[in-house]
Amino acid sequence: MQQMHTKRRNRWLEEYIGRTFAVICGWLIVLITVTMIIFLAVKGIQSFTDSGLSLSDMLLSAQWDPNGTPPKYGALIFIVGSMLVSLGALLISAPIALALAIFMNFIAPKWFVSLLKPVLELLVGIPSVVYGWLGVTILVPLLREWFGGSGFSLLAGIIVLSMMILPTITSIAADALANVPMAYMEASYGLGSTRWQAISRVIVPAAKAGIATGVVLGLARAFGEALAVQMVIGNTIKLPSGLDSPTATLTSVLTMDMANTINGTPWNNALWTLALMLLLISFFFIAVIRLVGPRKER
Amino acid sequence: MWSKRVKLGLAALLMTGVLAGCGQTENNSAGGNEGTTKKEETYSGTISLAGSTALQPLAEEAANAFMEKYPDVSITVQGGGSGTGVNQVAAGAVQIGNSDVPAAEKLDDKSKASELVDHKVAGIAFAIVVNDDVKVDNLTTKQIQDIFSGKIKNWKEVGGPDEAIHVINRPASSGTRATFEKTIMKDVKINDSIGTVQDSNGAVEQAISSTPGAVSYVAMSYLIGEKKNLKTVKIDGAEPTVENIRTEKYPFWSYEYMITKGEAKEEVRAFIDFVKSEEFAPTVKKMGYIPMTELE
Amino acid sequence: MTARMIDKVWTGIFYAVAAAVIGLLIFFFAVVLSKGAGFWQPEFLFGRPSNTQAGGGIGPQLINSFYMLVVTLLLSVPLSLGAGIYLAEYAKQGRIVGFIRLCLETMASLPSIVVGLFGLLAFVTLTGWGYTLLGGALAVTIINLPGLTRICETAILDVPSNIKEGSLALGATRWQTLVKAVLPAAIPQIVTGVILSAGRIFGEAAVFIYTAGLTTPMLRWDADWGSQANPLNVFRPAETLTVHIWKLNSEGIVPDAKLIAAKSAAVLMVAVLLFNLAARLASSLLARYFSGGRRARRGRGERSKAA
Numbered sequence: 019m020q021q022m023h024t025k026r027r028n029r030w031l032e033e034y035i036g037r038t039f040a041v042i043c044g045w046l047i048v049l050i051t052v053t054m055i056i057f058l059a060v061k062g063i064q065s066f067t068d069s070g071l072s073l074s075d076m077l078l079s080a081q082w083d084p085n086g087t088p089p090k091y092g093a094l095i096f097i098v099g100s101m102l103v104s105l106g107a108l109l110i111s112a113p114i115a116l117a118l119a120i121f122m123n124f125i126a127p128k129w130f131v132s133l134l135k136p137v138l139e140l141l142v143g144i145p146s147v148v149y150g151w152l153g154v155t156i157l158v159p160l161l162r163e164w165f166g167g168s169g170f171s172l173l174a175g176i177i178v179l180s181m182m183i184l185p186t187i188t189s190i191a192a193d194a195l196a197n198v199p200m201a202y203m204e205a206s207y208g209l210g211s212t213r214w215q216a217i218s219r220v221i222v223p224a225a226k227a228g229i230a231t232g233v234v235l236g237l238a239r240a241f242g243e244a245l246a247v248q249m250v251i252g253n254t255i256k257l258p259s260g261l262d263s264p265t266a267t268l269t270s271v272l273t274m275d276m277a278n279t280i281n282g283t284p285w286n287n288a289l290w291t292l293a294l295m296l297l298l299i300s301f302f303f304i305a306v307i308r309l310v311g312p313r314k315e316r
Numbered sequence: 317m318w319s320k321r322v323k324l325g326l327a328a329l330l331m332t333g334v335l336a337g338c339g340q341t342e343n344n345s346a347g348g349n350e351g352t353t354k355k356e357e358t359y360s361g362t363i364s365l366a367g368s369t370a371l372q373p374l375a376e377e378a379a380n381a382f383m384e385k386y387p388d389v390s391i392t393v394q395g396g397g398s399g400t401g402v403n404q405v406a407a408g409a410v411q412i413g414n415s416d417v418p419a420a421e422k423l424d425d426k427s428k429a430s431e432l433v434d435h436k437v438a439g440i441a442f443a444i445v446v447n448d449d450v451k452v453d454n455l456t457t458k459q460i461q462d463i464f465s466g467k468i469k470n471w472k473e474v475g476g477p478d479e480a481i482h483v484i485n486r487p488a489s490s491g492t493r494a495t496f497e498k499t500i501m502k503d504v505k506i507n508d509s510i511g512t513v514q515d516s517n518g519a520v521e522q523a524i525s526s527t528p529g530a531v532s533y534v535a536m537s538y539l540i541g542e543k544k545n546l547k548t549v550k551i552d553g554a555e556p557t558v559e560n561i562r563t564e565k566y567p568f569w570s571y572e573y574m575i576t577k578g579e580a581k582e583e584v585r586a587f588i589d590f591v592k593s594e595e596f597a598p599t600v601k602k603m604g605y606i607p608m609t610e611l612e
Numbered sequence: 613m614t615a616r617m618i619d620k621v622w623t624g625i626f627y628a629v630a631a632a633v634i635g636l637l638i639f640f641f642a643v644v645l646s647k648g649a650g651f652w653q654p655e656f657l658f659g660r661p662s663n664t665q666a667g668g669g670i671g672p673q674l675i676n677s678f679y680m681l682v683v684t685l686l687l688s689v690p691l692s693l694g695a696g697i698y699l700a701e702y703a704k705q706g707r708i709v710g711f712i713r714l715c716l717e718t719m720a721s722l723p724s725i726v727v728g729l730f731g732l733l734a735f736v737t738l739t740g741w742g743y744t745l746l747g748g749a750l751a752v753t754i755i756n757l758p759g760l761t762r763i764c765e766t767a768i769l770d771v772p773s774n775i776k777e778g779s780l781a782l783g784a785t786r787w788q789t790l791v792k793a794v795l796p797a798a799i800p801q802i803v804t805g806v807i808l809s810a811g812r813i814f815g816e817a818a819v820f821i822y823t824a825g826l827t828t829p830m831l832r833w834d835a836d837w838g839s840q841a842n843p844l845n846v847f848r849p850a851e852t853l854t855v856h857i858w859k860l861n862s863e864g865i866v867p868d869a870k871l872i873a874a875k876s877a878a879v880l881m882v883a884v885l886l887f888n889l890a891a892r893l894a895s896s897l898l899a900r901y902f903s904g905g906r907r908a909r910r911g912r913g914e915r916s917k918a919a
Contacts, residue, residue, distance in 0.1 A: 029785050036787035040702050043694025044712055047761065050754060051715035054722065057730055083508070085488050085497075114629055121626040134630055136888055137637050139808060143884040144640065145815030147857050148877050152640060154519075155647075159526055168482050168527050170512045181636070212619035242723040245818060245858075253487070253513035264512045271487075273725050273818070274515050277397030278489035280406075280422045285489070286399070293726050300721035304714065362840075364742050366825075369863040376827060383830075390840055392849050394743050395826040395859065400732075409737045516862030518869070541666075541867030603865065 055297065061287070062294025065091070069284035076291065082255050082271075084285040091288040093268070095257055097295070100267040102172060102258065103247060104240035107179035112233050114180075115187035119229075120217055122188075123195045124203075138185040146182065150249035153178040158250055165262040170252030173261040178246050183236040190235060194228020195221060230310040238303040242296060244269035268292050359583040360388035367394075367401015367414030368491060369516065370535055371572045374438060374605055375414055378591045381599065385590075389583055398422065398491050405575050406432060411584045413575040416440075416491020433580070434573045437591045439606030441536040441556045441569040442495060443548040445521075449528050452476040454550040457567070460500055463531060466507035471529060483511030484523050484532035492517070495570040496533050500551070521546065533568070537604030558610050572605070641881060648871075648878025656875060661856075666868040670876055672828040675843055676745065676850040677814055677883075680824065683749040683846060684813050688756045689806060695757070696764025701790060720758035727754050728822035735823055745850035748824025752816055756809055763805030767798035800898040807891035811884045817854035825849035826859055853880060 065071045071091050079092025118138075122131050157177060162169030198221050206216035222229070252264020253274065272292055279286040365375050372395045379391035396404070398415040402422050405413030415422065419432040444455060450471055455463075462468040463481055472478045485506060486493040497506065514520045517538040524530045525545035536556055539548065548556065551568060560566035574588050590596055597607035650656065659669020695712075703709045731751030736743055771794045779789040828851050835841035840848040851859070853876055860866070860873040 029788065033785040033787040036697075036790070037702060040694045040698035043691050044698030044703060046691065047695050047712055047719070047757065048715050050757070051719050054727075054730060054754070055718070057733075058726065083488075086505075114633070117626055117629045118633065121630050125623055125626050126630065130630065133634065136892065137634050139891075140637055140884060140888055141633075143808070143811040143815065143888065145817065145854055145880055145884075147817050147854055147861075148644065148815075148880060151857075151861070151873075151877060152643065154522060156643065162527070168512055168523075168530070170523070184633070212615045214619040214622045215615060238721050242721055244723050244725050248515060249519070253515075254509060254511060255513070256509035266513070269723055269725070272723070274487035274513070275489040276399075276725065276729060277822075278399040278487070278491070280399045281403050283423070293723070293729075296723055296726070297718070297721075300718065303721070304717045307717075366743070369859075372826065372863065373865050390829065392743070392825070392829060392840070393827050394849065395863070396732075396822060400822075404737070407737050409740070409742065518860070518862040518864060522861075537865055538863070540865060541869075 058290070058294050058297050061290035063291075064282075065284065065287040065291040068282070069287045071284065071288060071291075076288070080257060084275075084279075084288070089284065091284070093288075093292055093295070095255060096266055096268045096271050096292065098257055099172075099251070099265040100241055100269070100299075102265070103175040103179060103251065103267055104237055106172065106176035106261075107183055107240045108233065108237055110176065110180035111184045111187055111236060115184055115232070115236070116191055116222075116229060118184075118188045119191035119195050120222070122192050124213065124217055124221070138188055141181065142185045146243065146246040149178055149182055150246035153246060153250040161262070167262050168252065168264065170250060170264045171262045172251065172258045172265050175247045175251035175267070176261075178250055179240045179243060182243060182246065183239045186239055187232045187236040190232030191225075191229045194225040194232065197228065198224045227310055231307050234303050234307045234310070238300050241299055241303070242269065244273045248273050268296055272296075358388065359386045359586050361581070361583045362390045362392075363412065363584055363587055364410040365391070365393045365401075365412040365414055365574070366396050366404045366410045367575075368398045368416050368572065369395045370416055370440065370491060370537070371414040371438075371574075373537070374572070374600065374603055375574075375591070377599055377603060378587070378596060381596060382587055382590050386583075386586075389587075391587065397489075399489065402432070402575060405577050408577060411576065411581065412588070415573045415575055416570065417494055418573060419575050421494070431577055433576050433578070435576065435588050435592075436571040436608065437574045437588060438572045438600055438608060439561065439569055439611050440572050441558075441561060441566070441606060442492060442533050443536055443539060443556045443568070444531065444533055444551060445524055445539070445546050445548050447524055447528055447530045448545050448547045450476050450479070450531070452549060454553055456552050457500055460551065461502070461504040464501060464506050465504050466510045479529045482527050482530040483507075484520055484527075484530055485511060485513045486520065486533075487513055487515060491570075492533065492535060496568070499567045499569070535604075540604040558606055561606065562611065569606070641885075644874075644881045645878050648875040651875035651878040651882075657879070661872075662866060666866060668866060668868075668872065670853060670856060670872070670879070672831055673851055673853045673856045673876070674879070675831065676824075676828060677852040677854070679843070680745055680748055680752075680820070680850060680852055681810055681813050683745060684752050684756065685806065685810060687749055688753040688760055691753070692757055692760035693764050693802070695761045696768060697790060699761070699765045700768040701786065701794075716758040716761060719754065722755075724755055724816065724818040727751055728819040730754075731819060731823035741847060743823065743825030743849040744847045745824055746846040748820045748850065748852075749846070751819045751823045752813055755816065755819060756813055759809050759812075760806065763809070764798075764802055767801035767805065768794055770801065771797040800895045803898055804891045804895040807887055807894060811887035814883055814887070815854055815880060817852075817858050820852050820855045821858065824852065824855070826851050826855060 066073060076091055076093050078094060079090065080094040081090040081092040082095060083090045122134055126134065153174060157174050158169035161171060161174055202220050202224055203216050206220045247267055248270035251267060251270060253266045253270050254264040255266055258265040272289055276289050279289065372393060375393045379393050383389055383391055398417060399422060401413035401415045402419050404410045418434045444460060446452065452471060452474055455474060459468065459474050464483055468474060469481055470478065471481055512523065514523050517534045520532045520534050521538065521543060524532055525543065551566060554560045554565040556566055556568065561569050576584060592608040594609050597609045600607040656669045657674060658671040660671055662668035699709055699712060703712065728751060731747060735741065735747035735750050741747055775793050775797055776789055779793040784792065827849050829840045829848055831843045832841045833843060837845060839845065857873045857876045860869040866872065
């Protein structure tokens with residue numbers, strides 16, 4: 019009797035400890051995130067509070083000249099550069115990813131799928147230094163031959179990025195397609211449509227929201243990627259005049275200048291503001307995902 | 317035994333006296349001789365360095381040699397960039413911050429800068445490099461200024477082949493670029509909207525050797541090994557040699573700095589002295605830097 | 613063109629796209645492995661690096677990368693498992709879960725250089741440790757946590773509810789149910805996810821540059837625990853393989869810097885490949901071991917047949 023009592027007490031103690039552990043872990047994530055946000059916000063806001071820069075200048079001016087007299091900190095070039103390179107990567111990547119997702123779900127034989135899955139996982143696993151290195155040694159010379167100029171260009175950044183975000187979009191789109199009830203497909207077949215008709219008119223529209231989530235997430239990834247893009251985009255401080263023209267992005271200027279400037283200087287503060295902008299942009303993307311994404315995940 | 321230390325200290329003092337041309341607060345490095353005389357010629361403790369990637373290989377080599385000499389000392393050398401070096405030493409996180417420029421040039425807050433002491437530990441020469449399809453061996457300072465400000469756009473304007481010039485710069489915060497602007501460009505502004513920007517000596521080398529018509533600048537320490545498809549160009553007829561630097565014929569060079577916060581601990585001071593010493597000079601030279609002993 | 617023709621054409625296009633992606637990966641591997649040929653030589657894999665002479669190895673960097681991986685996993689697996697359990701089992705669905713998920717998404721979208729600089733401030737300067745392996749592991753945990761948490765949460769939620777209900781009906785507490793019934797069924801999926809994310813930790817560079825540093829002390833296995841020379845001491849600087857590549861490519865002055873970087877990249881690629889194979893192997897072994905618990909994720913074929 020006594021033994022059973024302790025056993026029962028242990029059970030509840032276990033439950034209690036286990037539960038506490040899980041709760042702590044859950045809220046630790048909140049704590050870490052909030053700490054990081056506060057850290058970034060405090061650092062990023064110093065441009066305006068300590069260094070007296072103006073927000074509108076920063077967002078709307080294309081004059082970035084921290085060494086000039088007076089120094090200028092207009093970040094428009096980087097914002098535009100980031101947007102163009104990410105959207106460009108999406109234009110290449112999204113259709114391919116969607117095709118792959120459809121292929122894996124409805125068309126490919128089983129053995130092909132089990133070949134394709136690890137391939138995608140490996141593409142995710144390749145470190146971004148290696149992507150950048152491949153870009154510099156193979157892609158850039160190739161682009162130079164095709165288009166002239168130096169080869170370091172917006173297009174090089176777009177191509178490298180599109181490979182890096184392809185697996186992300188594919189896997190989310192594939193999950194979204196897999197969640198479409200099989201009955202839709204069968205009903206469509208029942209009405210005499212071909213496989214392509216069923217896929218293009220029934221399945222894909224039904225999985226629209228999930229696919230959009232994948233696309234936005236891919237866009238967010240592209241925005242935050244630093245090393246690989248910096249290595250191939252040329253980092254010239256100017257608005258790109260075309261696909262073959264070099265330009266700079268938010269992350270590329272961050273990686274290049276952050277470690278060489280000193281805490282508390284207007285230049286360093288301005289860079290932190292760019293980092294804060296990156297965070298705000300990802301907030302924006304998350305908000306978009308919430309709006310377009312599937313209502314109820316499970 | 318201790319007299320040797322004093323001599324070494326004196327030598328350092330003399331050397332700094334000679335070098336004081338630029339008037340940094342160097343004498344601090346020799347300021348605490350009483351402390352060293354009490355002790356035998358051994359040091360212990362840990363020293364950490366962080367900062368300039370240009371100085372890092374030399375600092376690492378020096379650390380290894382110093383640790384071999386004084387096994388009780390443990391030294392770690394980190395990179396991160398000159399800004400990180402100054403930040404970390406100002407915050408007290410490392411004992412020595414490595415930097416391509418004096419601390420005062422990086423810091424806006426002058427009161428903070430006064431706490432920091434710059435020690436010149438080596439010279440470093442830079443070279444104008446071009447892709448080897450450019451058949452130009454010499455450029456005048458004026459021509460270089462015109463190229464990097466975007467006035468000259470084709471190699472034929474400076475006696476080369478009819479080929480577009482592709483300018484490669486380092487990022488605005490780079491120490492190498494700061495030296496380039498100070499010694500070559502002077503009052504002329506680099507035009508940032510032409511050409512491309514590469515993050516490091518290595519990336520510049522890669523870009524120059526693969527881009528026809530490319531021109532940029534890299535540290536001589538980086539050109540020690542065999543480099544393909546790239547060659548150095550004389551500036552106003554002068555090659556980047558120690559001799560030409562000493563006789564002020566070759567302008568494109570600067571000091572590398574180790575920065576301490578306030579009075580340095582004795583093992584830190586001993587290490588800095590070691591980097592500058594006659595004893596370590598051959599290694600400095602071998603690695604493509606210029607020993608302080610040769611820069612008098 | 614008839615509908616049937618269009619169908620055929622599109623099927624062809626899909627095959628072509630899939631084949632192209634596979635071809636691309638094979639191409640990447642071929643390029644990296646051929647440029648880094650010779651990376652398998654033991655004197656390279658286990659040798660000491662040199663600052664001045666050609667022919668240095670990557671021994672310490674390889675040790676660091678693996679040790680960093682182990683420490684990071686020791687930190688992040690329990691944390692993300694706990695968080696995953698909380699999200700899947702305990703948290704009130706709705707607002708709180710939504711909020712934590714928002715945090716996870718925010719964390720996942722932070723560029724790694726920002727996390728690196730945060731790590732520099734928090735784990736290097738503030739703690740007074742200097743550049744340490746532990747600091748690097750903590751910082752990369754921040755990057756790794758969102759992905760791992762999601763993996764754990766999904767794995768737990770994917771366990772068929774009848775397993776859980778059965779256990780609860782037998783009078784088990786929630787925690788008991790979780791530990792005895794749900795987790796065993798979820799483990800194959802979790803292990804796969806963990807190993808795959810291990811590949812990503814292995815490939816991270818930007819964060820380590822600012823937290824774990826760019827050098828390694830002379831490692832000696834006989835050094836005592838407190839010494840920085842002890843390879844297992846987590847309070848020592850630790851340059852990982854990716855950082856080594858980055859350093860060699862950017863400022864390496866060794867004559868053969870480019871070759872060492874190429875060889876290191878090849879080692880990295882092989883490591884990523886091995887992690888992938890290990891993940892596959894582990895998942896199939898574990899699935900057999902905890903047989904029955906795993907719901908076939910790609911069960912579309914079977915499902916449609918059953919329906």
